[in-house]
Amino acid sequence: xIPYGRQSISEDDVTAVCEALRSDWLTTGPRVEAFERxxxxxxxxxxxxxxxxxxxxxxxxxxxxxxxxxxxxxxPAMTFAATANCVRYVGATPVFADVDPGxxxxxxxxxxxxxxxxxxxxxAVDYAGxxxxxxxxxxxxxxxxxxxxxxxxxxxxxxxxxxxxxxxADLTVFSFHPVKHITTGEGGMVVGADPKxxxxxxxxxxxxxxxxxxxxxxxxxxxxxxxxxxxxxxxxDIQCALGAxxxxxxxxxxxxxxxxxxxxxxxxxxxxxRPLATVPGVRHAYHLYVVRVADRDHVFSALRAAxxxxxxxxIPVHLHPYYRxxxxxxxxxxPNAESAYAEILSLPLHPGLSDGDVQTVxxxxxxxxxx
Ligand SMILES: *Cc1c(COP(=O)(O)O)cnc(C)c1O
Numbered sequence: 001x002i003p004y005g006r007q008s009i010s011e012d013d014v015t016a017v018c019e020a021l022r023s024d025w026l027t028t029g030p031r032v033e034a035f036e037r038x039x040x041x042x043x044x045x046x047x048x049x050x051x052x053x054x055x056x057x058x059x060x061x062x063x064x065x066x067x068x069x070x071x072x073x074x075x076p077a078m079t080f081a082a083t084a085n086c087v088r089y090v091g092a093t094p095v096f097a098d099v100d101p102g103x104x105x106x107x108x109x110x111x112x113x114x115x116x117x118x119x120x121x122x123x124a125v126d127y128a129g130x131x132x133x134x135x136x137x138x139x140x141x142x143x144x145x146x147x148x149x150x151x152x153x154x155x156x157x158x159x160x161x162x163x164x165x166x167x168x169a170d171l172t173v174f175s176f177h178p179v180k181h182i183t184t185g186e187g188g189m190v191v192g193a194d195p196k197x198x199x200x201x202x203x204x205x206x207x208x209x210x211x212x213x214x215x216x217x218x219x220x221x222x223x224x225x226x227x228x229x230x231x232x233x234x235x236x237d238i239q240c241a242l243g244a245x246x247x248x249x250x251x252x253x254x255x256x257x258x259x260x261x262x263x264x265x266x267x268x269x270x271x272x273x274r275p276l277a278t279v280p281g282v283r284h285a286y287h288l289y290v291v292r293v294a295d296r297d298h299v300f301s302a303l304r305a306a307x308x309x310x311x312x313x314x315i316p317v318h319l320h321p322y323y324r325x326x327x328x329x330x331x332x333x334x335p336n337a338e339s340a341y342a343e344i345l346s347l348p349l350h351p352g353l354s355d356g357d358v359q360t361v362x363x364x365x366x367x368x369x370x371x
Contacts, residue, residue: 043166
């Protein structure tokens with residue numbers, strides 16, 4: 001089976017992890033700090049706070065921004081459920097926005113339409129790896145005093161107006177799950193520029209405690225205070241050793257992903273396989289390569305039968321039973337997301353695909369779609 005996404009682990013990655021295992025610190029040690037600085041530096045942010053997964057990062061971001069009961073946060077309907085769930089974790093309400101029918105990104109006009117006196121923040125999702133229109137979103141957020149959070153779990157390395165994701169919103173969240181661009185097994189990071197937010201993120205990651213074990217051992221003190229109710233969302237040095245090694249390979253991963261996407265684009269032109277629209281002037285990071293086909297379920301099954309692990313991203317979040325039950329959402333709320341959902345298919349896209357694999361995916365997809 002050719003999977004839709006897969007990690008790429010090199011011998012250098014393995015060596016880096018083994019070095020961490022032989023070191024003094026297995027968790028919250030120097031490798032966590034080094035990875036945080038490296039990611040922040042790469043994307044043009046002032047700090048990074050590494051956490052146990054991307055979902056934890058989204059939860060940390062909501063907490064650090066002080067979002068809570070009675071607040072509303074605008075989220076796109078076409079995303080992974082975690083984007084909305086983090087709003088529920090802090091007792092606030094996600095308000096589902098419809099997406100642009102061409103790109104499946106969050107349109108600024110839709111954000112404006114949904115702003116209410118309770119709105120506190122917007123979470124933009126760089127669906128498939130393409131950055132949202134952050135200039136427009138930022139203008140709206142500034143005018144209405146809202147926080148702008150980027151769920152950039154698909155888009156590390158993407159660029160808009162010469163700036164990378166991580167430097168485009170108040171807080172940006174990355175995931176290092178194995179299907180994402182770079183992996184730590186499980187992992188995530190919140191990056192930003194405001195030192196007050198950094199402080200709150202670090203404290204929430206570590207039980208709400210005002211210092212870390214390593215700081216206390218360096219200062220020869222056992223004293224600490226728990227200031228607020230936090231979580232244990234720490235990530236290990238073993239994982240961050242892998243992350244730092246993977247980050248050095250990210251430019252190569254991006255190049256290969258963009259190269260494969262360009263081959264798909266060219267091969268599907270004029271066929272019944274319709275790639276999503278791309279926005280001119282931005283650099284797409286291509287976490288996913290998503291196409292629309294008329295008879296999606298048939299094409300999906302035909303590809304699976306041909307050994308191609310196509311997938312569907314995503315069931316619109318407001319259609320999940322949990323949200324239908326708790327927020328009374330349902331079909332008709334976000335028509336563009338719903339009609340896209342009937343047709344979308346994610347084709348294999350990862351740096352380990354050979355040129356032959358790409359040709360196989362193209363041939364089988366066009367054939368299954370009746371081209
Ligand atoms: C992967 C992903 C997440 C969650 O990341 P985890 O590391 O799996 O918790 C959140 N949002 C989006 C859009 C994602 O793709």
